[in-house]
Amino acid sequence: MSIDTSKVATSNKGAATPDKPNKVGAVASWADERLGLGTAMKKQIRKVFPDHWSFMLGEVALWSFIVLLLTGVFLTLWFHPSMAEVTYDGSYSRLRGVEMSDAMASTLHISFDVRGGLLMRQMHHWAAMIFIAAMMIHLLRVYFTGAFRKPRELNWVIGSLLLLLGTLEGFTGYSLPDDLLSGTGIRAADGFMKSMPLVGTYMSFLLFGGEFPGDSIIPRLYTVHVLLIPGILLALIGAHMLLLVFHKHTQWPGPGRTEENVVGFPLMPVYMAKAGGFFFIVFGVTALMGGLLGINPIWKYGPYDPTKVTAGSQPDWYMGWPDGALRIMPGWEFHFWGHTFAFNVFLPIIVLPGLMFTILMLLPFLESWITGDKREHHLLERPRNAPTRTALMVSLMTFYGLLWAAGGNDIIAIKFGMSINAITHFMRVAVFVGPAIAFFIARRWCISLQRHDEETLLHGYETGIIMRSPEGGYSEKHLPISESRAYTLTARDRDEVYVPGEETDQNGIPTPGGRLAGLRAKLSTLWYADNIQKPTAAELEEAHHHAEHEHALQAAGEGYPADGHQFDDFGGTHETSEQPLRGGH
Amino acid sequence: MSDHDTPAGDPTGHVPAVPEEPIANPGLPEHTWRPTDVDEHSEKRAERQVAAMYLASMVCVVLFVVVYFTADIGDNWTTFLGLGASTVGLGVTLAAALLLIGAGTIQWARKLMSDHEISELRHPARSSDEDRAEVLEKLAAGGEDSGIGRRPLIRNTLLGSVGLLGAPALVMLWDLGPTNAKVTAEQPYPGAGLEHTVWSKGMKVVRDVVGTPVRVSDLEIGDLVNGEPEAIFPTQENGQPALHGVALQVAKSKAAVVVVRMDPGDITPGEGRENWSVDGIVCYSKICTHVGCPISLYERTTHHLLCPCHQSTFDLSDSGRVVFGPAGRHLPQLPLDVDDEGYLIARSDFTEPVGPSFWERDTKDIGDQGEADL
Numbered sequence: 035m036s037i038d039t040s041k042v043a044t045s046n047k048g049a050a051t052p053d054k055p056n057k058v059g060a061v062a063s064w065a066d067e068r069l070g071l072g073t074a075m076k077k078q079i080r081k082v083f084p085d086h087w088s089f090m091l092g093e094v095a096l097w098s099f100i101v102l103l104l105t106g107v108f109l110t111l112w113f114h115p116s117m118a119e120v121t122y123d124g125s126y127s128r129l130r131g132v133e134m135s136d137a138m139a140s141t142l143h144i145s146f147d148v149r150g151g152l153l154m155r156q157m158h159h160w161a162a163m164i165f166i167a168a169m170m171i172h173l174l175r176v177y178f179t180g181a182f183r184k185p186r187e188l189n190w191v192i193g194s195l196l197l198l199l200g201t202l203e204g205f206t207g208y209s210l211p212d213d214l215l216s217g218t219g220i221r222a223a224d225g226f227m228k229s230m231p232l233v234g235t236y237m238s239f240l241l242f243g244g245e246f247p248g249d250s251i252i253p254r255l256y257t258v259h260v261l262l263i264p265g266i267l268l269a270l271i272g273a274h275m276l277l278l279v280f281h282k283h284t285q286w287p288g289p290g291r292t293e294e295n296v297v298g299f300p301l302m303p304v305y306m307a308k309a310g311g312f313f314f315i316v317f318g319v320t321a322l323m324g325g326l327l328g329i330n331p332i333w334k335y336g337p338y339d340p341t342k343v344t345a346g347s348q349p350d351w352y353m354g355w356p357d358g359a360l361r362i363m364p365g366w367e368f369h370f371w372g373h374t375f376a377f378n379v380f381l382p383i384i385v386l387p388g389l390m391f392t393i394l395m396l397l398p399f400l401e402s403w404i405t406g407d408k409r410e411h412h413l414l415e416r417p418r419n420a421p422t423r424t425a426l427m428v429s430l431m432t433f434y435g436l437l438w439a440a441g442g443n444d445i446i447a448i449k450f451g452m453s454i455n456a457i458t459h460f461m462r463v464a465v466f467v468g469p470a471i472a473f474f475i476a477r478r479w480c481i482s483l484q485r486h487d488e489e490t491l492l493h494g495y496e497t498g499i500i501m502r503s504p505e506g507g508y509s510e511k512h513l514p515i516s517e518s519r520a521y522t523l524t525a526r527d528r529d530e531v532y533v534p535g536e537e538t539d540q541n542g543i544p545t546p547g548g549r550l551a552g553l554r555a556k557l558s559t560l561w562y563a564d565n566i567q568k569p570t571a572a573e574l575e576e577a578h579h580h581a582e583h584e585h586a587l588q589a590a591g592e593g594y595p596a597d598g599h600q601f602d603d604f605g606g607t608h609e610t611s612e613q614p615l616r617g618g619h
Numbered sequence: 620m621s622d623h624d625t626p627a628g629d630p631t632g633h634v635p636a637v638p639e640e641p642i643a644n645p646g647l648p649e650h651t652w653r654p655t656d657v658d659e660h661s662e663k664r665a666e667r668q669v670a671a672m673y674l675a676s677m678v679c680v681v682l683f684v685v686v687y688f689t690a691d692i693g694d695n696w697t698t699f700l701g702l703g704a705s706t707v708g709l710g711v712t713l714a715a716a717l718l719l720i721g722a723g724t725i726q727w728a729r730k731l732m733s734d735h736e737i738s739e740l741r742h743p744a745r746s747s748d749e750d751r752a753e754v755l756e757k758l759a760a761g762g763e764d765s766g767i768g769r770r771p772l773i774r775n776t777l778l779g780s781v782g783l784l785g786a787p788a789l790v791m792l793w794d795l796g797p798t799n800a801k802v803t804a805e806q807p808y809p810g811a812g813l814e815h816t817v818w819s820k821g822m823k824v825v826r827d828v829v830g831t832p833v834r835v836s837d838l839e840i841g842d843l844v845n846g847e848p849e850a851i852f853p854t855q856e857n858g859q860p861a862l863h864g865v866a867l868q869v870a871k872s873k874a875a876v877v878v879v880r881m882d883p884g885d886i887t888p889g890e891g892r893e894n895w896s897v898d899g900i901v902c903y904s905k906i907c908t909h910v911g912c913p914i915s916l917y918e919r920t921t922h923h924l925l926c927p928c929h930q931s932t933f934d935l936s937d938s939g940r941v942v943f944g945p946a947g948r949h950l951p952q953l954p955l956d957v958d959d960e961g962y963l964i965a966r967s968d969f970t971e972p973v974g975p976s977f978w979e980r981d982t983k984d985i986g987d988q989g990e991a992d993l
Contacts, residue, residue: 082739119864125693147693152706153713185744218912221872222928225910225975235799235813235977243796245811245869246911250796282741290647290738297647297738307728314721318714325710340872341827341847341905343913345927360910360945361929367947369982376976378947379910412741444930454930455943491641521642571641 083305084285084298088175093309095168097316098161099271105158106260112148114140115210115256117249126333134212134337137252141211141332157324162204164320166352169197177397177427180415181284184408187398189277192270194395199263199270201352206259208330208350212252215330217338218347220251229379247340287413287525289518296412348442355434356387358441362461393430404557406532418487419526421480422561428476429469436465484566490515491523491569492577514581524568532558647736655730665730672723679716686712799979808866809850810873813980814972816848817862817870818953823849824878824902824963832962835897838880841919846876846902848965873973875905875913876953878963879935881922889938889985895954897963902953903939904973907931909946911975924950938985947976949985 066072083089116136122129124139125146144151173193176182182190205223209216224246227237243250282296291297299305335344349357359382368375401423402408417424439446440461447454494512501509514520534551569577654661686708690697697704746754767774797805803812810817823832827845830852838844850861851870862870883899895901903924905913912928922936931944939950951973954966972980 080737082737125696127694149687149690149692149705150709152703153710156706157710218928222910222912228975228977229910231978233978235979238977239798239802240792240795244865245799245802245813247865247868247872248796249865249868281744282739289645292644293741295738295740297736299734300737304728304732304734307724307732311721311724311728314717314724318717318719318721321710321717322714325707325714340868341845341875341913343915343927345916347912347928357929363945365909365931365941365945365947367976367982372981373978374976374980374982375978376947378945379975382945410743444927458930458944517642517645518648521645524641525644569641571639574641 078279079302080300081279081282082296082298082300083283084291084296086286088179089283090312091168091172091175093312094316095165095172096271096275097313098165098168098320099267100313101161101317101320102158102165103264105154105161106264108154109144109151109158110260112140112144112151113137113210113256115253117212117247117252129333129336132337135252137210137212138332138337141213145333153321153324155324156327156329157320159208159329160323160327161320162207163351164316166197166200166204169193169200170352173197173394174427174431178417178424179284180411180420180423182398183411184398184402185410186277186281186284187402189274189281190398191395192274192277194391196267196270196274197394198391199267203259203263203267204350204352206255206263209255210252210259211330211332212338213332214335214338214342214344215332215347217247217340218343219349221246221340226379226383229376230384231373231375231380247338282412284412284414288522291413291525293410293412345444348445351438354441355437356383356441358437358439358443358461359383359386359465361443362437362440362458362465364462390430390434397426404532404554404561405530406554406558407530413525415526418480418483419565421477421484421565424480425473425477429473432472433465433469436461436468440465481564481566487523488566488569491520492574494581512581514578526568528567529562529565531555531562647738650735653730653734656734662731665726669723669727669731672719672726676716676719676723679712679719683709683712683716799977808862808869810870810968813974813977816873816968816973817850818848818874818965818968820965820967821958822965823958824876824955824965825849825852827875833878834961835900835957835963836961838878838900840880840882840899842880843917843919844878845905845915846878847871848874848876850874873906876902877905877914877917877924877935878902878955879917879922881919881936885922885936887937889952892938892952892954892985895952895966897955897957900955900963901935902955902963902965903933903935904951904953904969906974907946908941908948908950908973909944909975914950948982 062071114136118136119133120136120139122132122134122139122142124130124143126142129142141155144155146152176190176193205219209220224238224242227241228234230237238246241251241254242248243254283298285291285296285298299308336342348354360379363378363382366377366381368377440458443454443457443461446452447457494514497511497513499511501511503509515523532555534555655665656662686705690699690705690708692703692705699707762768799813803814805811809819824844824846825832825848827847830847830849832849833844833846848870851867851874853861878900879902880898880900883896886896886899886901888895905915907914907926907928909926909929909931912926914924914926914931914933916925916927917923917935918925922934923942924933924935924939926932926944926946929945931946932942933939933946933950934942935950939952941947941949951969951971953969956964956966958964971983976982
């Protein structure tokens, strides 16, 4: 409240001045003399962050990572990363007396004999899923809104690395309990490694400490899971955040928002409270899931036994898409000169994920190369205003989604009573055709939405009021949109097709990149082809004149609604209470 | 205007003039007041709501402690609606405590903290030209002082020596494990190495859980037995397992087999494998040739064996040929025989490596594999 603020400001006056020292001031002064915090905090303490719900997705990922650290530390206090054979004698009676690895036995101990242990295990697993899902959705948000453009390309790369490492962290994590399902996953991973030409067998033997399964894989994965990858993740998250602060957050265009400013609420107190409060929300939701929703019940799978497997073996969902590629790959294996090249495994599980992540990381550079756009961008773009960009990601998402569905081909076959062979054959074709169709549909859809925006700008919005002219023709009444909405719709760049320079300079010497420039120009033309540009001032002016003319023509019918619409209230365009009742009703 | 109006290959490199913005930026909209800004009553109510949520959170923490010490786990676990009372109680009270703090704080921010939008100027990420010039100057001065440009010998030997430090880092990983060649040569346990398994001539086929040998007369047509070599179970003489620890796990992971009895007329034996079955009983490696899952889903009418991991399907009546899925090779077959007491025994080890493919694997067609040491 304005009155209160003035009071607070008066009472706080002089609190930090040296002539009236207090305890807080003394501590702050002590710290500042040693750390120079004042200068560092001066800029950041009221740093402005813009508001939009979609900016929260990255926060979900960040906070779920903190939950992972907290619950993970708790689990390490009881978990034994050891493959030593023990006989289980804990509380879970159905496995009592069964031989299993110490890793499995200690996981059962956490689940059944440590109070809150099962809660923490389930929270850890749920938080891991939320972490990866949130990273993926955040990635999509950043891509679809063009937030990856200069100067944020490197933060995009860091984000992609976080997703890759998060996935590996997830895989190492669910391998640790050494239950039947995770052991099956590790064994498959051994098969993946062995498929690599030249080095595969060495990789497998070095990682497993000899022949599969050995007794080293769990302790080694444990080190990777609790030390190596989390360390790198923490460092990369730190870099991700620092770059966010340095670049300042992107914002949606709108009245008062430009490429040169950032409009929103200050870090202290609004974003400290909102983001801090949101941490507790994410933590709380994870706790609720951990308490109420069971996940990874290893006691139902039983300990790992290399001779056993469960039907419907599935990795965690984020590993599903390479698994799907593995399932639909034809059995192409080549034999030559005493060697075996398992292309049927190597291509889908080693090459494909690497290729996909490379494409992902290159997307910002690819786009700026094609468009020739080297400007800084701080205003976000709506997905419809970059149809080719949007379609490209939709196409990649379709590829991902189809592979993911292929990873559940056995489940689909059982649940829908379909032939697994038919599903597999269909998927082999669909993963190539589907993305192409999705690209086309998404692109045309975007362009249609652009047309709709242009329509709204030039002719106003559709009121739903049907007018009948004296001649008997019907038309829908359009009304102009508000100035701020009209401005927001036009607050976007005009597309500029890349125009290459001369292939040779005046002396006939080829300029560097001259031939590639031709390709660039072609790609750039295709990139923007059929896009609708925002109207010019003249076009807008003309449309408004036209609208006024229409309005004048319709004036005669004004106030006389069409039959049956006398009592409609179209946003107060006419007064219903004054309508005469027809026919003596 | 659209791009079609722009000649893409305009030889003059002419860029059309940018049309003026159609609508001028109207500037930040006027701030609108919230009820809590103007109405003291709603302000007080919001304040009470926030404090109430914080208070309720404290209550939940107390309940959490109560649940921790009252709900039993272990052998006599307390149940609540058929669920573990401890896990559910701890989870719900912790969740409520956290959610209430979160909701209270966000309520505070939304209702009571200032909602005046403020604007801050951005600066290009790029350093100013002066700063760049200064950095270049300093780099040049530093480079000059070190003489790194003038003394290529020092520079190159330094790069070489530091680069070579990668070698110790890599070499030290060598002892992570013995390689396949080493394991195969030293045979620290029977059947060591990717080329071999623990199966040998005359070894009994036993059931995988109980370890009892399989008599030919035990099997009906259509029966399937998950088998193991006798070596992985305690030997009868002294009751001690012949294998234990890593050796046992390795043996199990390679030597698992499926034994199936079918109508001998259904079998199309591979070249040189005419005498590998016993009265329609055939034995194949259970380890998928794709990535190594144990295969277990058998369809008796078609004699197809399906891998549950990636759905590779093998025809056990036809040398384990791949009939569907991503596997590239047939399942290795174990040559069978019968001993004097009527039990199934192996005639030899597998004649080819079992499990997933690897680079050093010398793959031969079925007819070319010979009879091993039958």
